[in-house]
Amino acid sequence: MKAAQITSFGTPDVLRVTETERPTPGAGEVLVAVEASSVNGHDTIVRAGGLKMVSGRAFPIGVGLDFAGTVVTTGAGVEGYRAGDRVWGMVHPRQRHVTAAAAEYVVVPADRIGLAPAGVSSVEAASLxxxxxxxxxxxxxxxxxxxxxxxxxxxxxxxxxxxxxxxxxxxxxxxxxxxxxxxxxxxxxxxxxxxxxxxxxxxxxxxxxxxxxxxxxxxxxxxxxxxxxxxxxxxxxxxxxxxxxxxxxxxxxxxxxxTFSANPGSAVLDGLAGFVTSGALRPTVHSVYPLTDIAAAHQAFEQGGVMGKHMLAVSR
The missing domain is CATH 3.40.50.720 (NAD(P)-binding Rossmann-like Domain)
Structure with missing residues (x-):
């Protein structure tokens, strides 16, 4: 699969999209085919080397926190999700990942995803x-x-x-x-x-x-x-x-x-979906980049001055 990874600490040009092995879900985990992810401040800080106590210093390091996509398969003991479900979720921000959400596939614990709200695209869902x-x-x-x-x-x-x-x-x-x-x-x-x-x-x-x-x-x-x-x-x-x-x-x-560290599980995501479904919360997307242009997306994020999110669309 294709996955965006940090090859050394530094500016956006240290990001590479490489071919790597597709992960396999373990007990309590879900494999998701990612359709969209977003660029967040956490991603750029990790890439620049500002969170080495979390990311470690061994490369490559996966990048990307949030995603929307479709369940491919589930590990043992997972209930409530099945192949084909549209979901959204987030990898754990305080754990090291060799591949993360900016990839064609991601494995996450089932308690870190929720059913994506109807009526919004995967890009729009991931932005939220x-x-x-x-x-x-x-x-x-x-x-x-x-x-x-x-x-x-x-x-x-x-x-x-x-x-x-x-x-x-x-x-x-x-x-x-x-x-x-x-x-x-x-x-x-x-x-x-x-x-x-x-x-x-x-x-x-x-x-x-x-x-x-x-x-x-x-x-x-x-x-x-x-x-x-x-x-x-x-x-x-x-x-x-x-x-x-x-x-x-x-x-x-x-x-x-x-202050706090936002680390949402399924309950928060389900509550958030309610606001989206009711129309009280709408996505605000500024730009969409293909996964292969993740370096340009990071550069645009760091320039600032725009309204809404910079997004990554994942195609196969």
Whole structure:
């Protein structure tokens, strides 16, 4: 099978699509024929060598977290899935993979997939796995958004941001999106009540907000200061300065900066599918690359400035 792999740590040109052996599912696992995957920040950090404690230093290293496709076969003990089922899911981000989701086939534990929502293509479904589950966990589980609360989504045009805008709206929040001005109309269509240009709006001009969802990971202490009494802030944009800000914020109790590692299982994916099926969550795809052009997809991701996800389409 064809699989994208990291051949050394570095820029996108270290990525190669090579022929390798198709994996075989063990007990409790499912073999999926991948039809689409996406580019996520985790992928680019691993490729650049920023997560060596997870990826290790032995090459090649598989790349790609999320996928949508069709079940080929199941291992012993798997119930609820059969060959031909359309599924979506995610490989474990904290485990080393020689081949991962950016490949023609992937093996994952059955509790890391769910039935893909009807009415969306595989590319569209794959675009929502990491982004949508991250936004859902942030809003529902981390900050527990309540009906009528004021929400700021920082970095609202990215994959997680567009999902957070839609989910916050669906949960009854009054949503302010902070993004490039050229994305304002599209973000309003997704459910934002207000859109502010991040290039001209300073943190001092904002707030107060009951909830802040940050996808950027910088100036966190400034944005935390825009919380109302009892407000909650969560960030998914992790970096060394962000981790320092998170640690320092612990003295603020409930108004500390929260974070988490999105690692969705079947229950989260099934909940996410409900939002898709109801029409409350729509995919936002910026571009689609063939798997063989994964280096170009990574390069485009790192250039930023777009709305939605960069996707990989897998053909055989």
């Amino acid at each position: 796995v990491v982004a949508g589950s991250t936004a859902l966990i942030a809003l529902r589980d981390s900050v527990r958004l309540g009906d009528g609360e004021r929400v700021l989504v920082r970095g609202a045009a990215g994959g997680v941001g567009t999902a957070a805008v839609q989910l916050a709206h669906a949960m009854g929040g009054h949503v302010t999106a902070l993004a490039r001005d050229r994305h304002a109309a599209a973000l309003r269509e997704l459910g934002a009540d207000e859109v502010l240009d991040y290039g001209t709006t300073t943190s001092a001009e904002l707030g107060p907000f009951d909830v802040i969802v940050d996808t950027v990971g910088s100036e966190l202490h400034c944005y935390r200061g825009r919380l109302a009494k009892g407000g909650r802030m969560v960030t998914v944009g992790l970096s060394a300065p962000a981790l320092a800000a998170i640690a320092a914020s612990a003295i603020h109790g409930s108004r500390r900066i929260r």
